[in-house]
Amino acid sequence: MTLERDIQAVQRIGVVPAILDTVCRLTGMGFATVARVTRDHWVACAVHDTVEFGLRAGGELQIENTFCQTVFELREPIVIDAVSADPVFKSNPIPAYYGFESYISVPIILPDGQFFGTLCALGKTAARIHNPETIGTFTMFADLIAMHLDAMARAEAAEERLAEQRAEAEERDRFIAILGHDLRNPLAAMMSGTRMLQAVRDEAEAQRIAQLMLATVGRMAGLVDNVLDFARAKMGGGVAIEPAAAVEFEQSLRQVVDEMRVIEPDRDIQARFDLAAPVVADVPRVTQLFANLLANALRHGSPDAPVRVEARSDTSGFSLAVSNDGPPIPPAIRQRMFRPFSRGEVRPGQQGLGLGLYIAAEIARVHGGTIELESSDAETCFTFHLPASAMVVPAAPAA
Numbered sequence: 001m002t003l004e005r006d007i008q009a010v011q012r013i014g015v016v017p018a019i020l021d022t023v024c025r026l027t028g029m030g031f032a033t034v035a036r037v038t039r040d041h042w043v044a045c046a047v048h049d050t051v052e053f054g055l056r057a058g059g060e061l062q063i064e065n066t067f068c069q070t071v072f073e074l075r076e077p078i079v080i081d082a083v084s085a086d087p088v089f090k091s092n093p094i095p096a097y098y099g100f101e102s103y104i105s106v107p108i109i110l111p112d113g114q115f116f117g118t119l120c121a122l123g124k125t126a127a128r129i130h131n132p133e134t135i136g137t138f139t140m141f142a143d144l145i146a147m148h149l150d151a152m153a154r155a156e157a158a159e160e161r162l163a164e165q166r167a168e169a170e171e172r173d174r175f176i177a178i179l180g181h182d183l184r185n186p187l188a189a190m191m192s193g194t195r196m197l198q199a200v201r202d203e204a205e206a207q208r209i210a211q212l213m214l215a216t217v218g219r220m221a222g223l224v225d226n227v228l229d230f231a232r233a234k235m236g237g238g239v240a241i242e243p244a245a246a247v248e249f250e251q252s253l254r255q256v257v258d259e260m261r262v263i264e265p266d267r268d269i270q271a272r273f274d275l276a277a278p279v280v281a282d283v284p285r286v287t288q289l290f291a292n293l294l295a296n297a298l299r300h301g302s303p304d305a306p307v308r309v310e311a312r313s314d315t316s317g318f319s320l321a322v323s324n325d326g327p328p329i330p331p332a333i334r335q336r337m338f339r340p341f342s343r344g345e346v347r348p349g350q351q352g353l354g355l356g357l358y359i360a361a362e363i364a365r366v367h368g369g370t371i372e373l374e375s376s377d378a379e380t381c382f383t384f385h386l387p388a389s390a391m392v393v394p395a396a397p398a399a
Helices: 003-011 016-027 068-074 093-098 132-199 203-234 249-263 283-300 356-367
Strands: 031-037 042-049 078-080 102-109 115-123 269-275 307-314 317-324 370-375 380-387
Touching: 003 031, 003 042, 003 132, 016 031, 016 042, 016 115, 016 132, 031 068, 068 102, 068 115, 102 132, 115 132, 132 203, 203 249, 249 269, 249 283, 249 307, 283 307, 283 317, 283 356, 283 380, 356 370, 356 380
Parallel strands: 269 307
Antiparallel strands: 031 042, 031 115, 078 102, 102 115, 307 317, 317 380, 370 380
């Protein structure tokens, strides 16, 4: 926890003011505090001051100028009836610096053994506090504060877990709803295409319908692949890859473009490939990444503007850029673009699981590459970078 949160936690304990008032009445001292103490900080969380010591809640003292540093290190109380008569502390500069004659500080240790801070009191005159009754009372109050802090921390953790579970449940319900919708559309297209094939008599028209149905099946397969990859990533297995020297890599990339042209026959996809250097990667995974980026550009780009694809490889590595025209992506959406189910703003009637960019980012990560996003009024561009240093053919297993 941060110091600010610790201060707020102590101030939410309703009995703390009564504890500080009680210890002052019990000892005759005029100042008492609950302090958060770390190796480097001493901060007052709550204060009871009748002698105008001058310290308020949130105030900080130099840790080296306090006895609490010793309490922190030894985890033992320090009790002084009268500084001027104490053989250990009478020559210590700290009492003179703050102007106190009597002092007590006991550690506040949480149930898990963590040192939280101290319950302190001091007075400008001598006091009879070095006795089992007073020390026992301070220790009891310190333990009570520690129990309250622990109970509050547990309650906050439980609330956070409950909030996470609710968010996961909402995410799961949304996921199932979107998945059902997205599967229903291509299934409806398949049913429609099947009916058309039953009625058509022209061979060319039948081929055209079959090609569209094949593209629809590809969409469904890609949807299922994304769901499976998401499940693997959520379970900690990550996206599996099998890097190898890419053979006919450009042809695989062009095939993705051709398939998208069939799915989106009214869209203009402009592709440039300059693969001057060999690429080492898991080609099916990279084409899956490419298909997700390209589908995203087609979904969110201006329908009357081309989507541009450029793939290059040289001695520095491989890069694949997909760009589209359209309004820039707002900063708030950019921050969560690569999270699952983050779909952003789409045109009416458009659907998507919001997994495409997440899976693409996972594929880039396991390859040792990155995906960068640039979005301006001119264009939005996603670029996959795979440095040459990451393109290593794995060694063959020993016989």
